[in-house]
Amino acid sequence: MSTPEVPVPYVEPWLRGTHAEVPAVGRAVLHALDLALDDLTKWTAGLTDTEVHATPLGLTALAFHLRHIARSTDRILTYAEGNQLSAEQLKALKAEPGGLELQDKEPLAVLLAEVGASFSNAAGRVRVLSTAKLDTLRGVGRKQLPTSIGGALIHVADHTQRHVGQVVTTAKVLKALRK
Numbered sequence: 001m002s003t004p005e006v007p008v009p010y011v012e013p014w015l016r017g018t019h020a021e022v023p024a025v026g027r028a029v030l031h032a033l034d035l036a037l038d039d040l041t042k043w044t045a046g047l048t049d050t051e052v053h054a055t056p057l058g059l060t061a062l063a064f065h066l067r068h069i070a071r072s073t074d075r076i077l078t079y080a081e082g083n084q085l086s087a088e089q090l091k092a093l094k095a096e097p098g099g100l101e102l103q104d105k106e107p108l109a110v111l112l113a114e115v116g117a118s119f120s121n122a123a124g125r126v127r128v129l130s131t132a133k134l135d136t137l138r139g140v141g142r143k144q145l146p147t148s149i150g151g152a153l154i155h156v157a158d159h160t161q162r163h164v165g166q167v168v169t170t171a172k173v174l175k176a177l178r179k
Helices: 024-044 062-080 087-095 108-129 149-177
Strands: 137-140 145-148
Touching: 024 062, 024 108, 024 149, 062 087, 062 108, 062 137, 062 149, 108 149, 137 149, 145 149
Parallel strands: none
Antiparallel strands: 137 145
8 A cells, every 4th residue: 555545525445446356344444544544644744753753742652653553553464364473573562662752763754654564565464364254263462362363354443543543633733732
């Protein structure tokens, strides 16, 4: 998924007729990722790299949410595929700070590119997973907490949208504080 071509007037992804060849659950997940990229692009437009790392009014920095969206999508899909996290994924997880500040001060463009690359990778994985038996059990984490392929797919959409909402709210606060 690259930066979306947003139609004018705006039509939400689920109403665009896209991903019609994908079974319903996978299609809904792909539409949620499309909507997330639309919203992230729209609401972070015009923010400076400094603002992306700011924590206005104690809110978590946008940079954390952007990185977390990208990396958590990969992790959840890894579990949906019946795999455990790789050493590289575990290292990246441990490097995700508690949300207050990123160690590296990546520019907004780099963070959005990571989200876009993650969603592009996720699209193919979701397409494959959506053809599987969705109630197939899967385990999450070292404790192998129970879920299913369908549960993990839905969580990709839900978790992504939750963090996108935080990005939108924080971006609005940052823009309001400029005045």
